[in-house]
Amino acid sequence: MCGIVGYLGEKEASSVLLEGLKRLEYRGYDSAGMAVLNGNGVAKAKCAGKIAALETVLLSQPIHGHTGIGHTRWATHGRPNDENAHPHSDCKNRFALVHNGIIENYLEIKEKLLKAGHHFRTETDTEIIPHLIEIYYNGNLEEALIRSLHEIRGSYAIAAIAEDEPQKIAAARMGSPLVIGIGKGEYFLASDIPAFLPFTRDALIVEDGEVIVLTPEGVKLLDSHQKKIERTSFRVLWDTAMAEKGGYKHFMLKEIHEQPDVISETLAGRLKPNGISLEIEIPKFERVFLTGAGTAYHAAMIGKYWFENLAKIPAEVELSSEFRYRNLHLSKKTLVVAVSQSGETADTLAAVREAKKQGASVLAVTNVMGSSISREAPSLYTRAGIEIGVAATKTYVSQLTLLFLLALKAGLEREALSSEEMKMFLKELYRLPELVSLTLKKESDVKHIAKLFASRKDFLYLGRHVYYPIALEGALKLKEISYIHAEGYAAGEMKHGPIALIDENVVAVALTLKSPVYEKTISNVEEVLARDASLILVAEETNKQVSKYTNHLFLIPETHWLLSPILAVLPLQLLAYLISDKKGCDVDQPRNLAKSVTVE
Ligand code: F6R
Numbered sequence: 001m002c003g004i005v006g007y008l009g010e011k012e013a014s015s016v017l018l019e020g021l022k023r024l025e026y027r028g029y030d031s032a033g034m035a036v037l038n039g040n041g042v043a044k045a046k047c048a049g050k051i052a053a054l055e056t057v058l059l060s061q062p063i064h065g066h067t068g069i070g071h072t073r074w075a076t077h078g079r080p081n082d083e084n085a086h087p088h089s090d091c092k093n094r095f096a097l098v099h100n101g102i103i104e105n106y107l108e109i110k111e112k113l114l115k116a117g118h119h120f121r122t123e124t125d126t127e128i129i130p131h132l133i134e135i136y137y138n139g140n141l142e143e144a145l146i147r148s149l150h151e152i153r154g155s156y157a158i159a160a161i162a163e164d165e166p167q168k169i170a171a172a173r174m175g176s177p178l179v180i181g182i183g184k185g186e187y188f189l190a191s192d193i194p195a196f197l198p199f200t201r202d203a204l205i206v207e208d209g210e211v212i213v214l215t216p217e218g219v220k221l222l223d224s225h226q227k228k229i230e231r232t233s234f235r236v237l238w239d240t241a242m243a244e245k246g247g248y249k250h251f252m253l254k255e256i257h258e259q260p261d262v263i264s265e266t267l268a269g270r271l272k273p274n275g276i277s278l279e280i281e282i283p284k285f286e287r288v289f290l291t292g293a294g295t296a297y298h299a300a301m302i303g304k305y306w307f308e309n310l311a312k313i314p315a316e317v318e319l320s321s322e323f324r325y326r327n328l329h330l331s332k333k334t335l336v337v338a339v340s341q342s343g344e345t346a347d348t349l350a351a352v353r354e355a356k357k358q359g360a361s362v363l364a365v366t367n368v369m370g371s372s373i374s375r376e377a378p379s380l381y382t383r384a385g386i387e388i389g390v391a392a393t394k395t396y397v398s399q400l401t402l403l404f405l406l407a408l409k410a411g412l413e414r415e416a417l418s419s420e421e422m423k424m425f426l427k428e429l430y431r432l433p434e435l436v437s438l439t440l441k442k443e444s445d446v447k448h449i450a451k452l453f454a455s456r457k458d459f460l461y462l463g464r465h466v467y468y469p470i471a472l473e474g475a476l477k478l479k480e481i482s483y484i485h486a487e488g489y490a491a492g493e494m495k496h497g498p499i500a501l502i503d504e505n506v507v508a509v510a511l512t513l514k515s516p517v518y519e520k521t522i523s524n525v526e527e528v529l530a531r532d533a534s535l536i537l538v539a540e541e542t543n544k545q546v547s548k549y550t551n552h553l554f555l556i557p558e559t560h561w562l563l564s565p566i567l568a569v570l571p572l573q574l575l576a577y578l579i580s581d582k583k584g585c586d587v588d589q590p591r592n593l594a595k596s597v598t599v600e
Contacts, residue, residue, distance in 0.1 A: 002086075002100040003027035003072040004178075005195050006159040006169045008214045009186025013068030014045075014058055020188070020195035021051050021072045026244060026251075027100075027191060028074025028386050030370055031085035035096035036065030037166040042096045046071075046085040067167055069159040071098035075369035076383055077106070078123030088127040090134035091119045094163045095141075097133070099126040100191055101156035101176040102383070104269035109151060128152070133160060142170040142213045146224060149174075149211075154268060157206075159189055169214040173206045175264070180204040180212060180219055182233050187214040193236055194244045201236045250587040252389030252481070256573050260437040262394045263566075265383040266401040271429055275422065276409040280378050283361040285335035288410075289328070290317045291351045292339035295392040295476060296399060299365075300339045301469035302565055303403035309562060310417060310425075311410035323351035330360035337406070338364045341387065341395040343371025343379075352376050365402055367395050380406070389588045391481050393573050396473065400566050401432070428559050432566065435557045439570045442555065446571050449536060449552050450578035459486040459507045460533070461572070462494065464521050466565045467511035474509060474572030481590045482580040491524040504532040509575075511568055512539045512546060515561035525549055536575075538568050 003024030007016040013036045021032055032054040033046025043063040047053050051072060071086035078084040087096035103109075106125035109132070114120065118131045132148035133141070141162045149156075155175030162168065171178060171189050181188030181196035181203055188196035189212065193203055204219065206212055210229065213220040221229040238247060248254040270277055288307045290300035300317050307315035318326065320338070330336065336355035340348040343366040352373055355362045364379040367387070373379070382398035408425055411417040417425075453459075459478055463471035472488030479486045489498055491510065502508070508528040512521050529535060529549060539546040541555040554571035556564070580587045 002074050003191045003195070004098045004100050004157055004159055004189070005070040005191075006068070006171065006189035006214065007186070008067045008167065008169055008216070009183065010066055011186065013065050014063050016188070016199065017068050017070035018051070018055060018058065019198060020190055021054070021070050023194040023197070023244070024072050024191055025051050026386060026388055028072050030075050030080035031073040031082070032071060033085040033087055034063070034068055034070035035087040035161060036063050036068035037161055037163065038063075038065035039166050041163045042089065042093055042161065044087060044089075044096060046082065046087065048081045048085060067161060067169060069096060069098045069161055069169060074386055076102055076381060077125040080370040084122045084124050086126065088122060088124060088130050090130040092134070095130045095133050095137070095160060097126065097130045097158060097160040099129065099156055099158050101174070102154050102265065102268050103128065103152050103156065104154040105152060129158065130160070137162065139164065141165050141168055142211055142222065143226070145170045145172060146211055146226060149224070155265070157191055167216055171206070171212045171214070173210055174208050178206040180206060180214070182219060185216070187219060189214065192244070192246070193238070197236065202233045203236050204231055204233045249581065250389065250577070252391055252393060252577055252587050255387055255389050255394045256570070256577065257440060258385070259394050259397050259440065259570070260433040262384045262398050263401050263436055264433045265385075266398045267405075267429060267432070268383070270405055271426055275412050276405050278380060278405070278409060280380065282363060282406070282409070283335065285361060286313070286333040288313055288315045288335045288337060289330065289355070289360070290315065290337045290339065291320045291323050291348065293320045293345050293347055295396050295473060296339040296341060296345070296348070298469045298473040298476070299396055299399035299403060300337070301472070302400060302466055303337065303339070303407065305466045306404055306407035306562065307410065310407040311414055312416040313410060313414065320345065320348040320351040323347070324354040328358070330355055330358040332359050332361065334360040336360045336362045337403070338362065338373060338377065339399055339403070340364065340373050341367045341382070341392055341399070343368040343373040349373050349376065365399055367398070390590055390593050391477055391576070397436070397566055397569065404429070404563065425560065428563055431559070432563070435559055435567055436570065439556045439567050442571070443574055446554060446574040447578055449554070450575055450582060452552070453507050453534065453536075454579045454582040456505070456507050456534070457485060458501070458505060459484060459509060460498070460502070461486065461488045461509045462491040462521070462524055462528070463511035464491045464517040465515065466562060467513060467515070467517075467521075467568060470511055470565045470569050470572070471509075473569055474576070477573055477576035478579065480593060481576055481587055482583055482585055483591070484579065491521050494524055494527060499527060499531070502528060502531040502533050504534075506533040507536065508533045509536045509538070509572070512537050512543075513561060513564045513568055514540055514543065515564070538571060540564075
């Protein structure tokens with residue numbers, strides 16, 4: 001996730017762009033930059049670091065002009081450094097362009113452009129676009145942009161300027177957000193409304209497939225065939241703080257609702273008709289060892305089951321805080337997968353170093369390019385965008401999605417899956433963003449149940465096999481943001497002790513999804529009911545049996561049982577959020593916690 005801004009008017013563009021970028025910093029902050037037109041070509045300022053670093057650069061080397069574009073970056077392709085910071089340009093620096101999204105087919109286009117003699121300066125996917133514009137430009141920027149877009153596949157919100165048209169910005173959207181602000185004789189564009197709220201409250205939403213042209217004459221909206229589209233603006237009534245949260249009360253809720261898009265980003269370019277394509281080569285391995293902390297550990301735990309079931313390979317999992325104290329006998333044939341959203345968790349970093357010391361192959365699954373862990377080990381990125389709520393939600397489902405792809409790929413390479421099975425999993429993965437979206441639409445059912453149970457003091461989350469880590473994650477979410485005592489337990493272990501706790505004061509949340517462990521889990525549900533606990537079940541909406549156990553149901557769409565944990569966790573995230581909010585807790589910044597734990 002990145003943020004883009006644009007300004008055309010009479011003010012000094014660099015200061016308007018800087019103000020906008022500061023308000024979009026929540027979308028990413030590993031590097032930033034801007035380009036303005038001043039009648040003497042394209043003037044650029046860009047650097048690695050937060051917006052404050054760009055501000056310092058601008059103080060020592062100001063750039064002047066009244067038309068410009070800017071970018072705050074959350075790296076996905078190419079490290080966060082000065083060169084890879086946007087805007088990017090063509091060979092002769094006649095154009096500048098900023099981009100939020102991922103170009104899936106950039107490698108093949110880059111190869112063609114290199115053969116044609118184009119000179120590249122960065123490792124980014126974005127840089128191909130100004131070079132395509134360079135080829136197609138014939139005095140009209142939007143025309144060149146549209147022709148370039150016909151060649152690319154992926155998601156984008158793009159803004160571009162051209163030295164020969166100093167009073168024009170051309171922009172386009174496909175799958176990444178883009179809004180226009182309309183002021184008096186001045187125009188703005190941005191990834192999100194807060195960027196221009198200090199200047200105007202009149203806004204226009206750009207839809208997928210549309211191209212926008214800003215000039216002193218106004219805003220022109222075009223479809224991909226350059227046909228004009230009419231749209232009326234609306235007035236933004238949110239205050240700035242609310243606007244940053246996209247109208248949601250908390251970042252956590254916004255991030256929960258971003259999950260369909262996040263999964264699409266995680267999958268982008270990785271699903272192929274006959275398998276899975278990942279950006280890096282995974283060395284051959286005979287055993288896999290997954291590690292992580294907290295929520296990332298819960299993702300690693302499910303990863304273990306996936307490697308066992310999809311790749312038929314021995315898999316183990318260990319907390320990263322325990323990893324280096326064990327005698328693990330790792331070897332070259334072991335792949336250690338370290339899962340960490342931040343890429344900074346001290347214990348996980350130490351586990352990576354220990355695994356490397358023992359000669360194992362190491363792979364990181366992380367959200368942050370340039371993080372300490374990503375510098376220690378080859379990394380696959382979850383592409384969830386920046387997560388502000390301390391409780392991990394969207395980064396967790398993106399970790400799960402990526403681990404599933406990894407296990408599936410290993411299964412394919414080992415011929416552990418039939419081509420029928422492979423096709424079925426690919427089909428289900430294509431449907432996943434839609435299934436997540438359908439699950440989240442049931443928020444009002446969760447709200448009703450959250451209201452009933454918000455004042456209860458003890459929750460027990462139960463699940464078996466792939467749903468056991470989901471039980472742990474559901475309990476963790478509830479305890480960390482609502483300060484209610486909650487335990488996650490392997491349902492089959494109940495009778496070995498914890499059943500003694502159960503009475504009418506306990507709320508049991510059981511994961512009864514259709515799977516090879518369904519009937520066994522239902523037996524555990526009966527045990528809970530027999531001891532008078534209140535019961536909430538997570539089940540498929542097609543399961544007509546579960547309503548005989550309780551009226552408190554979280555019903556989710558059906559998918560393959562190995563994938564259903566990704567859906568099953570969603571109502572549990574919502575339950576924790578809604579209870580925390582009802583109790584008046586500080587949802588986004590719960591007490592005693594930090595977003596990244598850099599001490600051991
Ligand atoms: C819980 C949560 C934490 C993190 C853990 C590891 O909601 O966010 O449990 O999962 O601190 O952090 P990363 O993934 O950054 O290594």
